[in-house]
Amino acid sequence: MDKNRKKEGLLERTAQVFDLPGEVVGLPRVELTGRGELRMENHRGILAYGQEEILVSGGKLLIRVRGSGLELKAMTGDELLITGTILSVELE
Amino acid sequence: MAVRDVVNLLRGSVSLEVTGEFPERFLNLCAQRGSAFWGVDWPDSHTLRLTVAWQDRAGLEELAERTGCVIAQGGKRGLPPFLTRFKKRYALLAGLTAALLAFCLLGRVVMVVEVEGNERVPSAVILTELRRLGLRPGAYGPGLSVRDISNEALLRMEDLSWMAVNLHGIRAQVLVREKIPKPELLDETILGDIVAEAPGIVTRVETWAGDPAVEEGDTVLAGEVLIRGSVRMDPPQYSEREPLWMAVRAMGRVEGRTWRILTASIPLTAEVKAPTGEEKTFWSATILGQRVNFYQNSGIPFDRYDKISKTWNVRLPGGSLPFTLRREICQGWETAETSIDLQAAQAMLEQQLLRRLQDQLGQTGTVVSHSFSAQETGEGLKVTLTAECEEELGRFIPAA
Structure with a gap:
């Protein structure tokens, strides 16, 4: 776990040094479209799932999506799409 | 119906219920494996319901084992599960x-x-x-x-x-x-005369080539020359030369009035068919031009018989197909002598005579008047037709 965190920290610094977009070096990218759609790239998997709260691992980050009628619309190894009424997105 | 639903119906889907300590791990493995899923429902923290594509269902058991979960298969939808039902219906x-x-x-x-x-x-x-x-x-x-x-x-x-x-x-x-x-x-090199085909009185003479030998009102016999194929060429006046004769092909039209007498007779008794009551039926079919017989012995045990055929054809709105069923009935008969109906026989002979007369006159001749007379003789019934006609008399005869 420490190794991964160190690696992600290194990637983040590399992106900053070379002025590269974070998602290119594998950092999670969260895109919110209005209240109804959240798209995330480079996720590390679902940790908890419910209609009012979905917890997604972003590696070093933990993304907590709160709302109502939440649904995991699509999910691949790298990307996921959450729909519903999103009230908040918290990073931990 | 949305396009997505149609696609899902075509590729098929199966509903799964995953039960275990950490069902989200199963979901994450599915995503990493690239298995398409949707309709995720999480009734409680240990149960996960989702729908996966029919083609991705294989191997999910193994994923569940790796995550310590148990999979229960629910309903199946779509075309592939439907077709799978017929897999063993050979x-x-x-x-x-x-x-x-x-x-x-x-x-x-x-x-x-x-x-x-x-x-x-x-x-x-x-x-x-x-x-x-x-x-x-x-x-x-x-x-x-x-x-x-x-x-x-x-x-x-x-x-x-x-x-x-x-x-x-x-x-x-x-x-x-x-x-x-x-x-x-018309071969004009063949020279000859036009002669009368039948005796009669000339009513019209129209000469195109040759010299007319008759005039209107003349009575001619059969074979008499009507238009000569030799034209007289007189020498100049006061000349001592002999007249010349030029041979041509006589052409023209000579019409006349003729009287024709035609006779026909019929015996007073006739042989008619008397069915014996015996018959034999043959069935056959023709498929694409090939005949298939549904009988073995094709021999017909009657000396005289009528064959009555009936064919049933397979027809479609666009035309008939080359599939036919054929029935042939052979009905035996014998001859029996019977006396004829005189009135019917006379009517038949009169019709025959009129037809013969029309054949002789051709298309240009007409019947002005006609009468019949019937006479019973020892040999049978004799009917005579006397007709007055207008017709073309001339017929070309090549010179010998």
Whole structure:
């Protein structure tokens, strides 16, 4: 776990040094479209799932999506799409 | 219905219920594996319900084992699960395959050959020639070179000037055009006279070539010259030269009034058919031009018989198919002598005589008046027709 965190920290610094977009070096990218759609790239998997709260691992980050009628619309190894009424997105 | 639902129906789906300590791990493994899923429901923290694509269902058991979960399969939807039901119904599959093959292959086999555009040349003659060249019911359409067939058929049938063969699925349409017959040319090198064909009184003389030998009102006998084929050329006046004669082909029209007498007779007794009551029936079928007999002994045990045939053809709205069922009934009969009905016999003979008279007069002659007389003799009934006619008297006779 420490190794991964160190690696992600290194990637983040590399992106900053070379002025590269974070998602290119594998950092999670969260895109919110209005209240109804959240798209995330480079996720590390679902940790908890419910209609009012979905917890997604972003590696070093933990993304907590709160709302109502939440649904995991699509999910691949790298990307996921959450729909519903999103009230908040918290990073931990 | 949304496009997405249609796609899901086509590719099929299965509902799963995953139960375990950490069902989200199963979900994450599915995502990493690239298995498409949707309709995720999380009733409680240890149960996960989702729908996966039919093609991705294989291997999910293993994923569940790796994550310590148990999978329960729910309902299946879509085309692939529906087709899977027929996986072991071999007879149905064989029938379906046979039907598909029949649809694909028989749709290209020529079953009907139709000839259009012919008036003088019988369709049977054209169909026989085409059959020799390979175009017949049962022939495989794409294997036919219709251009070569029509060219070859044109060479073989001199009365046709054009032919086209169009293949419309199981129907072969043969369009033909017939040659226009050459007009009969009058050979003016053959010299001769026009003579009377029958005795009569001349009513009109119209000479085109030659010298008229009769005038209107003259009475002529059969064989008498009406228009001579030699023209007299007089020498100049006061000349001592002899007149010259020039031989030509006599041409012209000589009409006259004729009286024709025709007779016909019939015996007072006649032999008629008397059915013996015996009959024999033969059934046969013709499939794509091949005859199949449903009987073994084709011999007919009667000396004299009538054959009554009836054919049932398989017909579709577009035409008839080359599948026919045929019934032939042979009914035996014997002859029996019976006396004839005199009135009916007389009427029949009168009709015959009128037909003969019309044949003799041709298209240009007309009957002015006619009468019949009937007489019973020892040999039978004799009917005489006396007719007054107007007709063309002349007939060309080449010079000897």
